[in-house]
Amino acid sequence: MTRQIITFHGGVHPPEHKAESSHYPIRTAALPARLILSLQQSIGSAAKPVVKVGDEVAKGQLIAAADGMISAALHAPTSGRIEAIALQPVAHPSGLSDNCIVLIPDGNDQWLERSLFDWRNAEPNAVRTYLRDMGVVGLGGAVFPSHLKLSSKTQLDTLIINGAECEPYITCDDRLMRERAAEIIAGILMVQFLLNAKQVLIGIEDNKPEAAAALRDAIKASRSQAVAAIEVVQVPTLYPSGGAKQLIKLLCNIEVPSGVRSTDLGVQCFNVATIHSIYCALAHAEPVIRRVVTITGNVERPGNYEALIGTPLAELLKAAGEKGSSGYIYGGPMMGFELPSLAVGLSKAGNCVIAKTPADFPEQPREMPCIRCSKCAEACPAELQPMDLFWFAKSKNFGKAQERNLFDCIECGACAYVCPSNIRLVDYYRFAKSEIWAAEKTKHAADLARERFEFREFRAKREKQEKAERLAAKATQKLAQAVASDDPEDAIRAAKIKAAMAKAAGTSEVPASDSTVTPEVDQAAQLAAEKKAKIAAAMARAAAKKAEAEAAVPMLRNEEPFMAPSQTLPASSMDKTDRTKEILDKRREERARIAAMSSEERSEWEAAKQAEIAEAKAAAALRKAEIVVPPEGPAPSLDEEKAAKIRAAMVKRDEEKARLAAMSPEEKAALAAERQARIDAAMAAKAAKAAKDE
Ligand code: SF4
Ligand code: SF4
Structure with missing residues (x-):
């Protein structure tokens, strides 16, 4: 039954220029004098070097390990010595340098000892890790790590093998299918097994009948039962039929909407060259160290060369007989970019180098304003509005560009190809995408x-x-x-x-x-x-008693008021200074004696003192009575009057002392506090007056 082909929207028919290189068998490129291996060989993280300068390495030896799951390892394409790990020019539209490993081949091409991986009995995860470590990436140009495409959550309905090779000039897949069809079919069976796909469709443009025939022959020759599910389907030659979504539409009539993965719809897509490298890895334990690249354009021997990864492009062009050129395109004329230098190493993504001729690649005409003719929209296979994307990208309105599905653009260049204003539309889209990625990166940081x-x-x-x-x-x-x-x-x-x-x-x-x-x-x-309060009260009482005792000692020793007239010493009998000294000494002795007393002795002493006070009080009361009720008789003389005043003052003082002695410690403390407050107030008033005076 003939499969019905339903074409996708848009597309263009640029001149093919395939015949120049497709007629010649694949040639093996000579071993170069040095290999320049970029660490960035996939769209994910750059590989991390596991060798150092001066190391001797064998062919196939790991020289840079994959950094994470979205990354791919890098291997020595031949045996030799690591000369440098440094920045080198790389094949990138920016023209900037990147980290590379420079390997000097020793000419022996000595393989590392290899052992086969039992992929049939291995866990799916183990197979994926193995392929990542063998450096397998998409060789169709996207260099997406292939192991990530081998995990499908749902039962895969269709495995599509992309042999369309729709871009002009490029014929490496064509030659690979013609010459290594059996290996490709073996690789397809491996992937079919790993993905448990129900059917396999190999899509080839109808301008490659030899390739389609070779694959059909290989299917017939295969002894595997599984080949029954493989079908070679020829699709119309229409650029860009090799786009994944476009090929799925052509082969399965399934439109993959924006933001949806094809695996969600039961379809997965692999490039034929990628399938071949998976076969080499699983069947021969050979990592990706070589690829077929088309060298065409202004060269004497255009064709396809199997070259080691890292081979300087200048050497490949030299081998093809370069005749001098106005420039070099890496990739095809639609999706490729101008090479800043030929001193870059061949990368895994490198499927074609075109030496430009002025006839085929005339000077790009000057850009004119967009006339909104909508020819670009008619040609766009992703059904976008390229003129709107151009406008938003040019005005740096990236949000609007994203709203208009900028990232659905596959950068096929069909819009720019038909634009009458010669606007380099894809350059604007690439600029907008890189700005958005940079902003995303900053936001992520x-x-x-x-x-x-x-x-x-x-x-x-x-x-x-x-x-x-x-x-x-x-x-x-x-x-x-x-x-x-x-x-x-x-x-x-x-x-x-x-x-x-x-x-x-x-x-x-x-x-x-x-x-x-x-x-x-x-x-x-x-x-x-409570206990603390009692202790504080006891201490206060003791302090009061001590103060009282100290106050009592001088009172007891003050002979004038308290001494009996018989005990009064004549003033002339003792020198005044000696008397003072004697009194002070006695007071000191008395204080020491009281301090040395035991509590019992002190109680006795206090009792005696109280008795003395009581006796003194009685005497004072008696003297007072004598003063208040003056004795009858003549009026006192002036001396007698003075003596009476003195006695009255002494009585008053004695009464005050008796009152103080009768006070409880608390009353004494209150009285002292009251006095202190009066003193403080007086001092404050004095200070205020002094300040005022100043
Ligand atoms: S084809 Fe060119 S001129 Fe026409 S609408 Fe698109 S961008 Fe504008
Ligand atoms: S480059 Fe993008 S916008 Fe232009 S035709 Fe291709 S997919 Fe459409």
Whole structure:
């Protein structure tokens, strides 16, 4: 049954220019003097070098390991010595240098000892990891790591093998299919097995009948039962039929909507050259160290060359007989880019090098304004509005460009090919995409920084909380120990801890739920407080008594008021200084004697002193009575009057002293405080007056 082919929207028919190179068998490129191997051989992360300068390596030896899952390993294409790991010019439209490993071949081409991988019995994940480590990437130009395409969550309905090779000038896949059809069919069976695909469709443009015939012959020759599910389908020659979505539409009549993966619709797509490299890896344990590349254009021997990855393009052009050129295109004329230099190494993505001729590649006419003719929209196979994308990209309105599905653009160049204004539309789309990726990268970095900051804040908060919990646990433990203790000091400590805990909890009271604060703790704290108050009162009393005793000593030694007239010493009997000295000595001795007294002696002394005071009071009362009721008789003389005043003053003083002696310590303290307050007030008034005067 003939399969019905339903073509996709748009597409163009540029001159093919395939015959120049497709008629010649694949030639093997000579071993170059040096290989320049870029570490960036896939669309993912660059590989990480696992060798150092000066290392001797064997052919097929790993020299740079895959960095993560979206990455691919790099291997030594031949045996030799690592000369450098440094920045070198690479095949990239930017013309910038990138990290490369420079290998100097030793000419022996000595293989590393290889062992086959039992892929049939291995876990799917193990197969994927193996292919990643063998450096298998899409060789159709996209260099997407192939192992990622071997994981399908759903049962795969159709495996599509892309042999369309729709871009002008390029014939490497054509020659590969013609010359290595059996290996390709073997590779297809492997992938079919790994993906458990129900059917396999090999899509080939109808301008490659030899390739289609070779594959059909290989299918017939295969002894595998599974080849029954493989079908070679020739599709119309229409650029870009080799686009994955376009080929799926052609072969399966399935349109893959924007944002949907083809595997979600049960379809997966592999390029024929990629299938061949998977075959080499699984069947011969050969990593991707070589590829077929078309060298065409202004060269004497255009054709396809099997060259080692890293071979300088200048050497390939030299082998093809370069005749001098106005420039070189890496890839095809539609999707490729101008090479900044020929001193770059062949990459895994490199399917074609075109030496330009002025006849085939005339000077690009000057860009004219867009006339909104919509020819670009008619040609666009992705059914986009290229003129709108151009406008948004040019005005740097990238958000709008994204809204109009900029990333569905496969950069096929069909729009630019038909544009009457000669606008290099794809350049604008590439610019817009790179700007959006850069912004995404910056945003990602900012998001990471924000996440790091938030985590740091969270960690600090958590550590603070943990510390608080630790301290609370410690306090609870101490509180429990204090509660269990009989020592009143511990009861005070418990009360303090309780208060501190309440303060830490942000309340003036201890939470009711605090199990450590028991009635026993409260009682103990109360007792302790009472005891403390009693001690303070006792100390105050003792201090008062001491002060009283000190005050009493001079009173007792002041012979003039208290001495009996019989005991009064004549003024002339003792020198005044000696008397003062004697009095002071006696006072000192008395103080020392009182201080040395035991509590009992002191009590006795106090009792005696009280008795003396009582006796003195009685005497004073008697003298007062004598003054208040003057004796009858003549009026006193002036001396007698003066003596009476003195006696009255002495009585008053004695009364004051008696009153003081009768006071309790608390009353004395209150009196002292009152006096002190008066003194302070007086001093403050004095200071204020002095300040005012100044
Ligand atoms: S083909 Fe060119 S001129 Fe015409 S609408 Fe598109 S961008 Fe504008
Ligand atoms: S380059 Fe993009 S916009 Fe232009 S035709 Fe191709 S897919 Fe459409």
